[in-house]
Amino acid sequence: MNATTSSLVDARGVPVSDCQPQSLQDYETALLQFHSYFGDPTETLSQTLEADPEFVLGHIFFASALLMMTERQYLPLIREHVEQAEALSGKANARERLLTLAARQWMEGDWDRASLTWDQVLLDHPLDAMALQLGHLTDFYRGDCFNLRDRVCRVMTSWDKSVPGYSYILGMQAFGFEECNQYDKAELVSNTALEMEARDPWAVHALAHVLEMQGRFDEGKIMYRERENDWAPDNGFAFHNWWHLALYHIEHEDFDSALNLYDEQILPDDSDVSLQMLDASALLWRLHLQAVEVGARWDRIAQLWANKTPLENGYYAFNDLHAVISFVGAGRFDAAREVLAAVETAAQDNAGVTRMMAQDVGIATCRAMIAFGEQRYADVLDQLLPIRTVAHRFGGSHAQRDILTQTLIESALRGDRPELARNLISERKLHKPFTPLSQRFASRLAA
Numbered sequence: 076m077n078a079t080t081s082s083l084v085d086a087r088g089v090p091v092s093d094c095q096p097q098s099l100q101d102y103e104t105a106l107l108q109f110h111s112y113f114g115d116p117t118e119t120l121s122q123t124l125e126a127d128p129e130f131v132l133g134h135i136f137f138a139s140a141l142l143m144m145t146e147r148q149y150l151p152l153i154r155e156h157v158e159q160a161e162a163l164s165g166k167a168n169a170r171e172r173l174l175t176l177a178a179r180q181w182m183e184g185d186w187d188r189a190s191l192t193w194d195q196v197l198l199d200h201p202l203d204a205m206a207l208q209l210g211h212l213t214d215f216y217r218g219d220c221f222n223l224r225d226r227v228c229r230v231m232t233s234w235d236k237s238v239p240g241y242s243y244i245l246g247m248q249a250f251g252f253e254e255c256n257q258y259d260k261a262e263l264v265s266n267t268a269l270e271m272e273a274r275d276p277w278a279v280h281a282l283a284h285v286l287e288m289q290g291r292f293d294e295g296k297i298m299y300r301e302r303e304n305d306w307a308p309d310n311g312f313a314f315h316n317w318w319h320l321a322l323y324h325i326e327h328e329d330f331d332s333a334l335n336l337y338d339e340q341i342l343p344d345d346s347d348v349s350l351q352m353l354d355a356s357a358l359l360w361r362l363h364l365q366a367v368e369v370g371a372r373w374d375r376i377a378q379l380w381a382n383k384t385p386l387e388n389g390y391y392a393f394n395d396l397h398a399v400i401s402f403v404g405a406g407r408f409d410a411a412r413e414v415l416a417a418v419e420t421a422a423q424d425n426a427g428v429t430r431m432m433a434q435d436v437g438i439a440t441c442r443a444m445i446a447f448g449e450q451r452y453a454d455v456l457d458q459l460l461p462i463r464t465v466a467h468r469f470g471g472s473h474a475q476r477d478i479l480t481q482t483l484i485e486s487a488l489r490g491d492r493p494e495l496a497r498n499l500i501s502e503r504k505l506h507k508p509f510t511p512l513s514q515r516f517a518s519r520l521a522a
């Protein structure tokens with residue numbers, strides 16, 4: 076049977092080229108794992124592909140899910156599966172050929188082009204939940220907050236609660252609203268998603284962002300604890316939700332609770348997952364800014380980043396920044412400078428959007444963090460002030476990029492620039508209602 080004669084469709088009615096019946100069932104399992112972060116879709120698909128090596132959609136999904144790890148180490152495996160999907164293009168349908176193209180574009184560094192290709196898939200197949208989530212995550216990694224919201228909105232009229240997986244689409248939409256500062260809508264849609272499916276860590280996360288940005292930290296703590304059994308146990312995204320809870324504690328100057336979460340939940344064991352390591356690094360940096368002693372934690376997280384060098388250096392500037400702050404925190408300035416050198420090279424040599432990220436944001440942020448570690452506060456300001464309004468270009472959320480604002484405020488305070496500190500604190504108070512952390516900054520300014 077070839078693509079033109081296949082009448083297979085997935086659970087949402089999206090066409091799938093010929094495959095074994097079990098493979099299609101496994102696809103649904105993997106998709107649920109991808110949406111919910113309960114279980115590992117690549118593990119599921121790797122078993123499927125052993126039994127059905129000509130399952131085109133399986134190769135595509137496997138490769139694309141690995142792309143979302145934003146790590147260079149997976150590129151050889153990704154390439155293998157993209158090439159297998161390409162070799163099977165004769166039996167693939169039009170949707171699958173486009174999905175294969177998107178994976179190749181992402182793999183080759185053209186994340187912008189891949190984003191457009193997924194949108195092209197969604198024109199004909201607005202119920203393609205895999206393409207939608209891949210595009211959504213890519214919007215996040217590219218700091219494209221408008222598309223984070225609007226890509227989901229463009230297909231929303233095709234979805235309703237009768238379509239399997241609808242709640243997860245609402246969770247994506249909620250996060251898009253939040254990153255566009257539409258907090259009321261974000262909260263409403265998160266709650267709708269969670270009424271339909273309580274075990275959706277992405278929707279919980281969207282709600283957590285809303286509560287943070289509105290300074291509703293007490294509510295956030297309660298929400299997380301009340302829902303803990305839904306989002307935390309055995310969940311691949313739990314470290315990030317724990318990280319948000321730790322941020323609430325930091326805003327309340329409860330640094331011990333933040334450190335306890337770090338030890339017990341955010342980085343309880345050694346990891347080689349950049350997404351997890353960067354949260355750990357960012358949390359330590361925020362505490363470091365407040366002169367909290369974090370002990371040997373810097374050495375440990377720095378070593379975890381060192382284990383990934385030099386391979387990962389210069390691949391994705393957002394990861395590079397967090398490697399640098401770990402090395403600075405641990406006093407390993409040579410290692411920090413090696414990452415910076417790789418980012419400078421990436422700004423010349425990388426393909427596609429990752430070159431822009433390194434050039435526009437990566438170099439300045441890495442230089443700034445090294446300068447902070449060397450107490451060259453005027454240099455921190457010189458590096459960060461010109462790029463802070465375009466810093467979203469290297470991805471992350473508003474909450475994650477607040478690390479740059481906090482570093483700026485601290486540098487202004489330590490670098491004898493009270494007028495700048497005053498204005499930055501004023502700005503932060505507008506973005507987030509007054510918190511003990513902001514009060515702490517303001518008190519030091521007054522002193």
Ligand SMILES: [Fe+2]
Binds near residue numbers: 284315319472474
């Ligand atoms: Fe987040």
